[in-house]
Amino acid sequence: MKKYLSVFKISFQQEFAYRVNFIMWRIRNVLQLFLVFFLWDTVFSGQDKVIFGYDKARILTYVFGLLIIRAFVLSARAVDVAGEVANGDLSNYLIKPVSYFKYWLTRDLSSKALNLIFAAFETAVLFIILKPPFFIQTNIISLTGFFVSTALAMFIYFTILFISSAIPFWIPEVAWGAQFLTTAIFIEFLSGAVFPLDILPQVFQNILNLTPFPYMIFFPLEVYLGKIAGLDLLKGVVISFIWAIILWIGMNSLWKKGLKVYQSQGR
């Protein structure tokens, strides 16, 4: 436990070693928020509208919630793992007395902590500048459901990252391609990180609900907004939990097989 605490501290400090990189990354997050905020603000301009089951306060809370939950779920250092497998840097860790998964999970938590601090600050500043109507959830069950589903979402994202990072064991040259497809395309769009998934026709939503993607962003935010409650909340948490277990087993099995064919290419 002590060594992972050290990894956490070092990783946290390492983020400050590349300050410009980090600040630029945060600026990008804010710019992306601008597009989504003004888009929805325009859609809900004028009279009190309810579109796709949202009023203006709820949709803009969803937008601001994105900034926070992206910091919770999608901030991760483990995006570098695919590159380490492809260029052989993984070997450096295999000879050390650390669990590779725990090492990266710790680094991810460190990254999330730092991003969360900045996201909270940015949210506060943007909130003062943009003055959006905001929905504050006071129901203790919804808040508990939000935190539980967010924790599961973080774990699901971690396992998906590691599953896609295992592909270079067999095809090293696709390390970046696999990451790009997984994070920038499928997770970005199908998790609800760009738009709430309930604007899609019901048939698409039904198909998406069978995948782990909506449980990473959309589900926790809907729980916070109170749009998912009661039995649906319980059902969603159980499905998230089942996906977390399936992906954990899949990740372990894939990495066991991958390590057998790993040739430390590039070393």
Next chain:
Amino acid sequence: MKRIFYYIRIWLLMSKNSFMVYITQKLVFAMFLFGKITRFIFFLGFIYFLVKGANSLAGFSINQTIFFFLTFNLVDVISQFLFREVYRFRSLLVTGDFDLILVKPISSLFRVLMGGADVIDLVTIPPLIIALIYVGKMLDPNIYQVILYSLLVVNSLIIATSFHIAVLSFGIVTLEIDHSIMIYRDILNLGRFPIDIYKEPLRGILTFLIPVGIMISLPVKALMGLINPPVVFGSFALGVLLLFLSLKFWNYALRFYTSASS
């Protein structure tokens, strides 16, 4: 004229080399192409369902909003096709390999700006143009509006060129390229939708300071017959001014190159 053909021949040669690199990695090529097309379809679907549900967006219909999005993609994809080498400039700077470009008998700016055309983006340009023609026809423009639209898109590409030169120059001074270019693209992304959705002062900033509005919204509005001739002349003047300033910045930035690590 002879000099122009000389550079065209060099560009073709460099592009051919770049394409051959992609062809050696067919699986990577297929993955990125699939990813880009999927992202485009996802976003198009989002716009369609959004505007359909809301009836209109800032007064624009589904077809008009999609045309904004397609125009944004056209400018973005052509820029990436032509200027992909910008994304690789940092490694030349930090390793000192930029020395090898400076000693060659061609413009170093031309080499680092246009030295690695991206075949993945090239593949997506023809279907994008077909989609633009298809959706554009539904907006029922006259020939004058189509010509104006085309000229303003060319002007958008000149502005995009200026920004890429500015990013390269900024890179020489600060060694920061990757995030600068991505921030430029994030700002350009704000043009995916009509500039009218933004409130002041952001709308003013996006029109005059970082002219996303002039790059994306203006050509589309010209096609719809929604702008005046003085605005058009002003946008062309801005394009030329930005190109001039970016070239000045490049010449200034070159003085900061230290040839470190070489």
